[in-house]
Amino acid sequence: MGGAGLAAAAALGGVDYGVAAHSAAPAQGPAVRSYLSRTDLRPPAISVKVVRGILSPGLLLLTPTSSSGQHGPMIIDETGEVLWFRPLPAGQTATNFQVQTYRGEPVLTWWEGKLITGYGSGEYVVLDRGYRELARLSGGPGSTDLHEFQLTDAGTALSTNYQQTGDLLDCVIREVDVATGRPVVQWRASDHVSLSESYQPRPGQGAGPWDFFHANAVAVDSDGNLLISSRHLSTVLKVHRRTGAVIWRLGGKRSDFRVAGDARFHWQHDVRRRSDGTLSVFDNGAGATTDEKQSRGLILDVDESARTATVRRQLLHPSALSVQTQGSVRELPGAASFVGWGQQPYFSEYACDGSLRYDAQLLGGNYSYRAFRANFEAAPIDTPAVAITPGAGGDHTRTGEMTVHVSWNGATRIARWMVRSGPGADALTAVALAHRSGFETPITVERARFVAIDALDSHNEVLGSSATITVASALRA
Numbered sequence: 001m002g003g004a005g006l007a008a009a010a011a012l013g014g015v016d017y018g019v020a021a022h023s024a025a026p027a028q029g030p031a032v033r034s035y036l037s038r039t040d041l042r043p044p045a046i047s048v049k050v051v052r053g054i055l056s057p058g059l060l061l062l063t064p065t066s067s068s069g070q071h072g073p074m075i076i077d078e079t080g081e082v083l084w085f086r087p088l089p090a091g092q093t094a095t096n097f098q099v100q101t102y103r104g105e106p107v108l109t110w111w112e113g114k115l116i117t118g119y120g121s122g123e124y125v126v127l128d129r130g131y132r133e134l135a136r137l138s139g140g141p142g143s144t145d146l147h148e149f150q151l152t153d154a155g156t157a158l159s160t161n162y163q164q165t166g167d168l169l170d171c172v173i174r175e176v177d178v179a180t181g182r183p184v185v186q187w188r189a190s191d192h193v194s195l196s197e198s199y200q201p202r203p204g205q206g207a208g209p210w211d212f213f214h215a216n217a218v219a220v221d222s223d224g225n226l227l228i229s230s231r232h233l234s235t236v237l238k239v240h241r242r243t244g245a246v247i248w249r250l251g252g253k254r255s256d257f258r259v260a261g262d263a264r265f266h267w268q269h270d271v272r273r274r275s276d277g278t279l280s281v282f283d284n285g286a287g288a289t290t291d292e293k294q295s296r297g298l299i300l301d302v303d304e305s306a307r308t309a310t311v312r313r314q315l316l317h318p319s320a321l322s323v324q325t326q327g328s329v330r331e332l333p334g335a336a337s338f339v340g341w342g343q344q345p346y347f348s349e350y351a352c353d354g355s356l357r358y359d360a361q362l363l364g365g366n367y368s369y370r371a372f373r374a375n376f377e378a379a380p381i382d383t384p385a386v387a388i389t390p391g392a393g394g395d396h397t398r399t400g401e402m403t404v405h406v407s408w409n410g411a412t413r414i415a416r417w418m419v420r421s422g423p424g425a426d427a428l429t430a431v432a433l434a435h436r437s438g439f440e441t442p443i444t445v446e447r448a449r450f451v452a453i454d455a456l457d458s459h460n461e462v463l464g465s466s467a468t469i470t471v472a473s474a475l476r477a
Helices: 003-014
Strands: 046-051 059-062 074-076 082-085 093-102 105-116 119-127 133-137 143-151 156-165 168-177 183-188 215-220 226-230 235-239 246-250 269-273 279-283 296-303 308-315 328-332 336-340 346-350 356-362 372-374 385-390 401-407 416-422 429-435 440-446 450-456 462-465
Touching: 059 093, 093 119, 093 143, 093 372, 105 143, 119 156, 156 215, 168 215, 168 226, 215 269, 226 269, 269 328, 279 328, 279 336, 296 328, 296 336, 308 336, 328 372, 336 372, 385 450, 401 450, 416 440, 429 440
Parallel strands: 143 215
Antiparallel strands: 046 356, 059 074, 059 372, 074 082, 093 105, 105 119, 119 133, 119 143, 143 156, 156 168, 168 183, 215 226, 226 235, 235 246, 269 279, 279 296, 296 308, 328 336, 336 346, 346 356, 385 401, 401 440, 416 429, 416 450, 450 462
């Protein structure tokens, strides 16, 4: 921000910051958000249920799959306010939206495509911090599936893919080079696992192929080999990354471990190795059969020498949710955890002792395949969007005033908005300074012929500016 801009912001230091009314939807308010400055966006609303103590840093990443509002990847803050939303075309869905690292830089990744019963067919998308597309990848032959897209330090990506052969729906794990799309590793479930290990019933005649394995998570283990979650085997497999040989099975009909009673999981999702050596899984406990009264985040002590598995910690929802499909558990700093409750519309944060310290709900019948908390800063390449209405607070009789409604989809560092107005496009002066109060901030000022809005960070540096707007032509009734 130049000297004149800093001086203008300083001069406005005494302005009543309350001029910007908070735009958050109430807990029982509309299930879908709408914005005057971005009428193309209709994201689902969020209801925050529990906030206790100090939460982990970072933003929340969701992929609302909606019966109301729009589908698409969405970033929110912990109050439930939208920071970024990209709606997808009708019939398209996004899953697995997260912050990852590619070539040493943070990126956003997700899957988008068409849902098929139990899996999906689409593409993997990679964006930089300006929301520019870096890559759009297919997983190769077969269905490029929704369940997993994991970037590695080697510039490759691990993904799940589904291929039908006769009446069998097989799972293929692929590792490909992101830059070239060249395959590096391929692992086919039916080459290494007996069909007899499956708990999934065979479908009836003409009812479609048998999804005997159902891979829903792949991760690189601490030794460089792969951890694969097979929902329909109720098994986590460790697989040699180069040869494809199964090193061990945890859970299921052929477990290589003695699994304590409360450590048994069924129909699980999202296996990950944590920094302390434990394994986390989202234990659905429900699928073709219901084996547990409620689903849970499960953190296991797995002794690979003694071949034992015991519970270190379990993460339960206060509503004792039973989640038949989807779900995730991810590590946060200080051994905390973030749980996405899959088909149920909740996402929660837990302290290191397993106590609940944050819980929120997607409204309007929405849910998110996985949910994440992560640090991410972005600077969109577009500019702030502005709508102008006459009067103040909906009172159109106040003809000497106008309200500017300003937003900037995806900007994560905005602290304040500065309004500049004047009689000419080249004669604008600062007239108001207001705290950002949600995705869209309404600010009431004296009516003028021209107006422009600057987005400021916490140090009053300009992050970006709207176009200069002719008020008479932009004014909405």
